[in-house]
Amino acid sequence: MNSKPTRTAKPALQTERWNRRRFVHALALSGAAAGCLPGARPGRAAAGTRPSGGPPSPRKVAIVCTEIRKYSHAEHFVDRCLEGYGWHGQHHYPPFELAGLYVDQFPEGDLARERSARFRVKLQPTIAQALTLGTSRLAVDGVMIIGEHGNYPRNEKGQTLYPRYRFFKEVVKVFEASGQAVPVFNDKHLATNWDECLEMVADSRRLGFPFLAGSSLPVTWRIPALELPHDTPLLESLCVCYGGVDSYDIHGLETAQCMSERRAGGETGVKSVHAVRGARVCDLLEEREPARRLMFAALARSHTCRPKPGYTFSMPDMAWVRANSDGYVGYFIEHRDGFRTTLLMLNGLVQDFTYAGLLRRSNTIVSCQMHLPMPPRLTTVADFFNPQFNNIEQMILTGSAPYPVERTLLTSGMTLSGVESLHRGQVLVETPELQVAYAAPRASTFWRA
Amino acid sequence: MSTPKSLKAIALVSDDFVLGGPAQALLDRFLIGYPRDGVFHRVEGCEVRVWTPPGQAEADLDRRRADHGLVRARSLEAAVSGADGLIVMAHPSGDRREPRWVKPALEAASGGAACFVYGILGSTLSQARDTQMLGILRQVSVLAGTELSVTWRLPEVDVPEEARLTEALIVVQGGFPRAELDGLAGLLPVVERRRHGELGVHRVRRIAGDRVWQAGDQGLWSWPLLAAALSRSDSPQGDSVKDGRTQYLVGLGLVPKLAREPRGWLIDHAGGLRSAILVLEGVVGDIDFAVRMVSGEIISAQLYRPPTPDHHEFSRLAAVVEEFFRTGHAPWPNRRALLTAGLLETFATMQTGTDELATPSLAFTPRIEGPK
Numbered sequence: 001m002n003s004k005p006t007r008t009a010k011p012a013l014q015t016e017r018w019n020r021r022r023f024v025h026a027l028a029l030s031g032a033a034a035g036c037l038p039g040a041r042p043g044r045a046a047a048g049t050r051p052s053g054g055p056p057s058p059r060k061v062a063i064v065c066t067e068i069r070k071y072s073h074a075e076h077f078v079d080r081c082l083e084g085y086g087w088h089g090q091h092h093y094p095p096f097e098l099a100g101l102y103v104d105q106f107p108e109g110d111l112a113r114e115r116s117a118r119f120r121v122k123l124q125p126t127i128a129q130a131l132t133l134g135t136s137r138l139a140v141d142g143v144m145i146i147g148e149h150g151n152y153p154r155n156e157k158g159q160t161l162y163p164r165y166r167f168f169k170e171v172v173k174v175f176e177a178s179g180q181a182v183p184v185f186n187d188k189h190l191a192t193n194w195d196e197c198l199e200m201v202a203d204s205r206r207l208g209f210p211f212l213a214g215s216s217l218p219v220t221w222r223i224p225a226l227e228l229p230h231d232t233p234l235l236e237s238l239c240v241c242y243g244g245v246d247s248y249d250i251h252g253l254e255t256a257q258c259m260s261e262r263r264a265g266g267e268t269g270v271k272s273v274h275a276v277r278g279a280r281v282c283d284l285l286e287e288r289e290p291a292r293r294l295m296f297a298a299l300a301r302s303h304t305c306r307p308k309p310g311y312t313f314s315m316p317d318m319a320w321v322r323a324n325s326d327g328y329v330g331y332f333i334e335h336r337d338g339f340r341t342t343l344l345m346l347n348g349l350v351q352d353f354t355y356a357g358l359l360r361r362s363n364t365i366v367s368c369q370m371h372l373p374m375p376p377r378l379t380t381v382a383d384f385f386n387p388q389f390n391n392i393e394q395m396i397l398t399g400s401a402p403y404p405v406e407r408t409l410l411t412s413g414m415t416l417s418g419v420e421s422l423h424r425g426q427v428l429v430e431t432p433e434l435q436v437a438y439a440a441p442r443a444s445t446f447w448r449a
Numbered sequence: 450m451s452t453p454k455s456l457k458a459i460a461l462v463s464d465d466f467v468l469g470g471p472a473q474a475l476l477d478r479f480l481i482g483y484p485r486d487g488v489f490h491r492v493e494g495c496e497v498r499v500w501t502p503p504g505q506a507e508a509d510l511d512r513r514r515a516d517h518g519l520v521r522a523r524s525l526e527a528a529v530s531g532a533d534g535l536i537v538m539a540h541p542s543g544d545r546r547e548p549r550w551v552k553p554a555l556e557a558a559s560g561g562a563a564c565f566v567y568g569i570l571g572s573t574l575s576q577a578r579d580t581q582m583l584g585i586l587r588q589v590s591v592l593a594g595t596e597l598s599v600t601w602r603l604p605e606v607d608v609p610e611e612a613r614l615t616e617a618l619i620v621v622q623g624g625f626p627r628a629e630l631d632g633l634a635g636l637l638p639v640v641e642r643r644r645h646g647e648l649g650v651h652r653v654r655r656i657a658g659d660r661v662w663q664a665g666d667q668g669l670w671s672w673p674l675l676a677a678a679l680s681r682s683d684s685p686q687g688d689s690v691k692d693g694r695t696q697y698l699v700g701l702g703l704v705p706k707l708a709r710e711p712r713g714w715l716i717d718h719a720g721g722l723r724s725a726i727l728v729l730e731g732v733v734g735d736i737d738f739a740v741r742m743v744s745g746e747i748i749s750a751q752l753y754r755p756p757t758p759d760h761h762e763f764s765r766l767a768a769v770v771e772e773f774f775r776t777g778h779a780p781w782p783n784r785r786a787l788l789t790a791g792l793l794e795t796f797a798t799m800q801t802g803t804d805e806l807a808t809p810s811l812a813f814t815p816r817i818e819g820p821k
Contacts, residue, residue: 079694083694090680093697221603296489297488301487304756305759311481313477313483315483351756367487380683380684380686381693381695447604
């Protein structure tokens with residue numbers, strides 16, 4: 001297959017040192033091993049990987065997605081699969097062959113057809129065919145479900161009914177028919193109602209396949225690179241971010257939860273969720289001194305806090321926070337062990353994701369920014385997907401999910417409960433169904449090399 | 450070690466005061482505070498003064514006077530006299546003109562003060578040395594640099610102390626000499642940590658146009674290092690701008706195709722290190738570096754510049770400058786500023802067509818100690 005563009009060779013003077021021709025040739029020979037497997041040394045690189053024609057025995061993967069256009073989530077995943085991405089100081093090509101591609105919609109600006117033609121990846125008419133590749137049984141080694149973006153209806157609660165559950169069930173149907181299952185990744189929260197979320201996780205357990213899901217936020221760069229030790233005596237977590245309900249709330253909740261789950265005793269589940277809008281967010285913060293402290297600590301990690309007129313950055317106080325509160329949404333969450341999580345989507349005040357956590361013993365605060373350099377304003381490629389894609393790679397290569405799907409099961413439940421709380425008139429919602437107890441992995445999987 | 454002192458007055462001297470410019474970014478952090486190590490930090494009890502030539506951004510400065518008590522000095526001398534800390538803005542001009550306000554500020558400064566020069570100590574090595582000497586005579590501690598030397602690195606890497614380095618490379622963008630200053634401000638703090646520190650530079654070569662790529666093919670700079678540096682970029686140009694795709698810029702041969710009027714500087718350091726500053730407009734939109742250790746291992750990172758208008762790389766710089774003002778101790782070797790001035794002078798000389806220049810005046814002894 002000669003699907004990747006080739007460079008035009010320029011006359012090169014031969015020397016004993018590396019020249020471009022030798023370098024590119026070496027990359028072609030280097031295959032896919034370096035850097036793509038556990039053990040690649042952080043912050044260092046030997047040579048890059050550029051499989052010319054692909055690695056010797058690539059894993060076949062399928063991507064099942066809603067739409068591929070510039071900056072849609074599926075574009076980020078498909079392009080990292082086909083074009084590679086920067087990883088540990090080199091350009092890394094996943095040892096994958098995108099063998100099956102199912103795309104649900106083809107909007108204006110569609111890139112699915114262009115990618116399909118340039119990389120000779122056939123667009124399959126059904127999910128089953130994307131997984132079976134013209135055979136009668138499962139023919140891929142891993143599946144990515146990217147059910148974000150696209151034109152889908154919204155329900156009375158304001159949820160966009162993305163077809164993640166439907167996609168997942170189609171995948172499961174192939175697994176069942178084949179008597180075989182492979183690792184599955186689901187982008188963002190699992191589904192739009194709790195029973196479906198539970199069923200997806202139950203299916204993965206029943207059929208015994210590794211299941212990874214969620215946001216890129218837990219694994220992106222942290223500024224500074226805050227590592228919360230396992231079993232940290234953490235009292236409370238807070239995320240300040242921006243974005244919409246049933247959209248960016250999952251990112252903010254996962255930002256907090258990837259830290260909270262490392263607390264002493266592990267995760268026990270969630271008891272209640274209370275979501276409010278606008279100035280009521282500030283009212284509740286005024287009543288809750290720890291959350292207020294955490295909010296300012298998180299804001300001190302923000303690089304985008306809205307300045308006052310005539311200035312370029314902000315030293316916010318409560319009056320300034322309140323002055324911008326029209327677009328705010330807050331989720332105030334109590335866990336079953338008394339732990340608290342606060343999600344503040346401070347639309348109009350910030351445009352980044354920051355975290356602060358209150359430690360029990362010293363009453364001190366740890367904080368960082370979860371770096372989300374969003375294109376096109378800040379970058380041209382959404383490289384915060386690199387570590388998420390690499391974790392998917394690890395799962396498909398090793399057959400083990402690097403972090404538990406229970407994290408995303410719980411954050412999906414928090415998201416759904418936040419939506420429900422707002423829908424019912426910003427009332428506190430008891431969540432007895434969110435008894436999701438789990439232990440965080442010892443290793444923190446964020447991007448730091 | 451002296452006890453850090455409280456700051457009673459800080460003065461900023463600048464040709465201009467533009468919203469979004471470095472003068473405003475630094476002044477406002479001392480005036481209203483800045484986020485530092487996870488808290489909002491204020492320089493309490495400190496009078497902040499500014500002097501600019503008349504007619505500069507009157508409304509913005511008046512606003513700061515009304516909101517935060519900024520003192521607008523009637524003269525440069527009135528601004529700096531008695532100040533514990535001075536910030537003098539000295540942008541490189543690309544010619545031999547001396548930065549306008551550095552010497553007058555030092556001459557008017559009180560003994561025991563500390564002076565941070567944003568940019569360059571001088572447009573020539575000789576000017577920079579004179580400035581340093583004036584600081585010594587006036588008993589004013591002098592430090593020069595920019596935010597690029599102290600901003601976050603993605604990832605948070607550094608050269609291990611005493612490491613042996615063989616090659617270094619940085620990719621920058623922009624016009625001469627600002628891009629070159631960015632390259633030096635980004636790369637020198639990295640490489641000076643190597644074994645024996647920075648011993649100076651004995652030769653500089655200029656490359657431009659297709660000769661940039663030919664030099665890479667000849668091994669005068671390293672394609673693998675460029676690949677490592679660009680792997681840290683999250684702003685590749687070309688088709689990434691068009692449709693968001695990731696691209697292996699080096700491996701696919703895209704760098705020469707994308708680069709507009711490329712130029713570069715090949716620097717031979719005393720002790721054997723070779724470094725390259727590549728000014729590659731149109732390839733990536735960020736600043737990325739890579740260094741190779743004698744073991745063959747490569748360390749690379751992006752020098753992260755946070756979004757506008759906040760420019761919180763200046764919060765990092767303000768923290769360093771504040772500590773400098775409080776302690777009088779320079780956080781990095783002063784000879785970095787001399788080498789920067791000397792190299793920029795050399796580059797400016799070579800801009801007229803010289804391709805290679807020996808630089809005996811830049812071979813410093815004794816060693817320049819890197820910060821720990």
